[in-house]
Amino acid sequence: MNRTSFLRSLQWPACLLVALAFTACTPDAPETPPPAAPALPELPPTPAFNADSAYAFVQRQVDFGPRVPGTPAHTACADWMVARLKAAGAEVIEQTGTVSVYTGQKLPLRNLFARWAPDRKERILLLAHYDTRPMADKDDERKNQPIDGANDGGSGVGVLLEIARHLAAKEHGPGVDILFTDVEDQGQPSGAMTLDDNSIDTWALGAQYFSKNPPVPGYQARFGILLDMVGAKDAVFYREAISMQFAPAVVAKVWKTAAALGHGERFVQETKYFVGTDDHVPINRTLRIPTIDIIEYHEATGAFHPSWHTHDDNMAVIDRASLNVVGSTVLEVVWKER
Ligand code: 1BN
Ligand code: ZN
Numbered sequence: 001m002n003r004t005s006f007l008r009s010l011q012w013p014a015c016l017l018v019a020l021a022f023t024a025c026t027p028d029a030p031e032t033p034p035p036a037a038p039a040l041p042e043l044p045p046t047p048a049f050n051a052d053s054a055y056a057f058v059q060r061q062v063d064f065g066p067r068v069p070g071t072p073a074h075t076a077c078a079d080w081m082v083a084r085l086k087a088a089g090a091e092v093i094e095q096t097g098t099v100s101v102y103t104g105q106k107l108p109l110r111n112l113f114a115r116w117a118p119d120r121k122e123r124i125l126l127l128a129h130y131d132t133r134p135m136a137d138k139d140d141e142r143k144n145q146p147i148d149g150a151n152d153g154g155s156g157v158g159v160l161l162e163i164a165r166h167l168a169a170k171e172h173g174p175g176v177d178i179l180f181t182d183v184e185d186q187g188q189p190s191g192a193m194t195l196d197d198n199s200i201d202t203w204a205l206g207a208q209y210f211s212k213n214p215p216v217p218g219y220q221a222r223f224g225i226l227l228d229m230v231g232a233k234d235a236v237f238y239r240e241a242i243s244m245q246f247a248p249a250v251v252a253k254v255w256k257t258a259a260a261l262g263h264g265e266r267f268v269q270e271t272k273y274f275v276g277t278d279d280h281v282p283i284n285r286t287l288r289i290p291t292i293d294i295i296e297y298h299e300a301t302g303a304f305h306p307s308w309h310t311h312d313d314n315m316a317v318i319d320r321a322s323l324n325v326v327g328s329t330v331l332e333v334v335w336k337e338r
Contacts, residue, residue: 043173046335047166051324057084058150058158058231058318061130066146067153068134069107069183078110081130081180084161089168090114090178093215102188102202111206112180113215116167120175124334125224125289126163127279128156129184129206137189139310148314151305153185155231155318159327166331173337174222181206181279195276207279211286223250224291225333226280230326232305233319235296236266237326241273242281247290254292257336258329266325274303294326 060080065073085092095111112130132149136142148154160178167176187203190196201208224247229235237258239251258267280291298305307313 040338043336043338044171046332047169049324049327049331050162050165051320051327053165054158054162054323054327055318055320056158057161058154058323059315061154061157062148062150062315066134066149067130067132068146069109069131069186074131077130078112078180078182081112081157081161085112085114085164085178088114088161088164090116090164091118095210095213095215097209097213099183099205099209101183101186101205102199107183107186109182109206109209111182111210111215113210114164114178114180115175115216116170116177117175118216122174123177123221124174124337125177125179125221125283125291126160126227126330126334127179127181127207127224127283127291128160128227129153129181129204129279130157131182131185131206133185133309135189135309136311137309139312142311145311147309147311149185150315150318151229151231151313152308155229155323156227159227159230159323159330162323162327163331163334170335173335176334177221179207179210181210183209184279190276200277203277204279204282208282208286211282214287219287221289222337223247223253224280224283224289225250225254225330226278226283226291226293226295227326227330228278228293228295229305229308230294230296231318231323232296232298232307233317233322235305235319235322235326236268236299237294238268238270238272238274238297240275240293240295240297241271242275242278242284243292244271246280246284247292250290250292254294254329254333257333258325261325261328261332263325263329266322267329272297294330 064077067074093113097109132153183205188199283291
């Protein structure tokens, strides 16, 4: 027997002895369970999202008339939104400025930034634009007249104003910020729903402005959720491709939460590339806050709802059930974040 085989012959009985000794010492001992993860403190229950209230907030915006920057209806609506946010306990920062749109025209800009528990370092950002399209460039008639923007503009704001009503009661987890962006929808008209490279930057001017000049220096959030066109009847939400590029984990979190609430048929686990740009692009690119867009994908158009940028974007398209699936999902995501 050479040296190696001799040593190997010794190893087997040695192993057996160790194993026997171990079992012999613990014949009746119960199996030791793996150490339990420390129990997390229970979270307070998520408040109920009220779709009637969200619907009334959409109606109220439409009642002001088209919210085109520089018009009295836009000012009156923004004043009303600020009053709602303050009544909900927010600290509101109004960011004003001037921006040039694609025609060269200068427009006043007024972003509304509402903050709850502003001293908390960890934050969640929710956003929606509140300005409306000054023209109906996708309509066959009255193309030069502004649209109601019940869905495009109104719906995201309606849902977030309803969520805002609950935020003063949120004493746990990250602080929440709601950004209502201005001058999102004053971009260059295009032939189709896609955009060429030059026209992309003519959209989302309020979000671009906010991202380059955050009113809170060094502003950061754990993640962001943008709502745009979330109110049409039977709206279905696919994973939006730009969101998947910048914030796949946030998409996964939101879609999983929707499914857990029973809204899986409205939040489809499939990615679609159909949004040329939106407010989440500058928030992702410039502020580097992983931010997603919850925005309706409409099967018949292969992009947005048929009322998009037409005079049909009025209260007749708005449906409480759609506001509810989005609002209850986002409120649940916000409430469950530790
Ligand atoms: C979204 C709603 N957008 C405008 N209203 C952004 C956008 C503009 C998306 C052009 C695609 C094309
Ligand atoms: Zn629009």
